[in-house]
Amino acid sequence: MMFVLSSPSGAGKSTIAGKLLESNPELVVSISYTTRPICPGEVDGVHYHFTDLETFREMVANHEFLEWAHVFGHRYGTPKAQVWNVLEQGKDILFDIDWQGAQQLHQLAGGDVVRVFILPPSMPVLRQRLIDRRTDAMEVIDARMDRAANEVSHWDGYDYVLVNDHVETCFDGVKTILAAERLKRSRQTGIIGFIRKLLR
Numbered sequence: 001m002m003f004v005l006s007s008p009s010g011a012g013k014s015t016i017a018g019k020l021l022e023s024n025p026e027l028v029v030s031i032s033y034t035t036r037p038i039c040p041g042e043v044d045g046v047h048y049h050f051t052d053l054e055t056f057r058e059m060v061a062n063h064e065f066l067e068w069a070h071v072f073g074h075r076y077g078t079p080k081a082q083v084w085n086v087l088e089q090g091k092d093i094l095f096d097i098d099w100q101g102a103q104q105l106h107q108l109a110g111g112d113v114v115r116v117f118i119l120p121p122s123m124p125v126l127r128q129r130l131i132d133r134r135t136d137a138m139e140v141i142d143a144r145m146d147r148a149a150n151e152v153s154h155w156d157g158y159d160y161v162l163v164n165d166h167v168e169t170c171f172d173g174v175k176t177i178l179a180a181e182r183l184k185r186s187r188q189t190g191i192i193g194f195i196r197k198l199l200r
Contacts, residue, residue, distance in 0.1 A: 001181060002083070002109060003027070004095045004102045005174070007118035010129040010150030012164040016118065016171050017096050023175065030095045033059065036074035049079070067097065067104035072143070074100075092182070099154035106157075114181045116174060117158035121165040123148070160185045 003055065005020075006125035006139050007013035021029055033049045033058050044050050051059075059065060068077030086093045094099065099117075106113045126148060128142045155161050160177050164170040185191065 001092050001187065002087075002095060002105055002113045003178060003181070004097060004105060004115045005090055005115060005118065006096075006098055006102055006115070006151070007164070008120065008126060009144045010126050010133065010148075011120040012167055012170065013096060015116050015167060016164070016174055018176070019171050020174060020178070021094065024092075024178070026176075027094050030078055030083060030086075030093050030097075032097070033065075033077045033079060034074055036072075036076075048076075051141075052099060059130050066108060067101040069100040071098060072147075077103075077110060081085050092178075099151055099157060100195045103157060110184065114160075114177070115158040116160045116162065116177055117155050118174075119149075119155065119163045121151065121163060128157060129182065180181075 005013050005017050013101050014171070018184075021027055022164070031045065031047075031049060033051050033056060035051060035053050036048075037046060038050050042048065053075070056068075056077065059077065059079075060068060064080055065077035066083055068075060076097070078095065078097065083093055095105065097105075102113075102115045104114065123145070127141065128145055128147055130136065136144070160173075162170050162173045181187070
């Protein structure tokens with residue numbers, strides 16, 4: 001399946017995604033392409049595939065993305081080839097994308113997409129988390145808060161919605177969702193053969 005985690009910046013999505021990947025060897029993270037500059041500590045091909053605007057536009061024109069979006073002045077896109085390769089190996093793939101990407105994936109793959117939205121406990125708490133990160137200037141934080149309000153307004157486009165007032169509790173919720181979705185009858189590919197043998 002394609003397991004989507006979305007949240008406003010600062011709501012804890014990246015922390016939970018990291019914990020989910022550590023605890024699930026059969027879960028592979030989708031690495032997006034982006035036109036934004038590389039940040040200190042980031043590794044090309046690990047955090048993102050960093051590319052220029054011209055190359056990104058060529059990839060869009062060649063239909064190489066499952067979804068792509070324009071966020072904070074930069075473009076982000078999910079490469080089709082990587083996703084199909086992971087799914088063909090029988091593994092699930094984790095997406096750290098916004099509501100636009102989640103919507104595009106759902107339109108493309110429907111029931112193979114599970115969408116989880118993570119909410120902050122409150123907007124003041126979200127702002128304080130962004131300030132405490134000490135990575136952005138105040139005008140950038142203001143822009144992120146404006147965008148957060150827009151993102152939260154799309155909560156009803158998700159299959160599950162969790163409030164991250166405590167990271168471990170929220171993580172347990174996400175783990176439970178992943179486990180339950182894996183156990184759905186429609187995802188148990190060998191069940192028909194098993195039932196036939198059982199009833200012989």
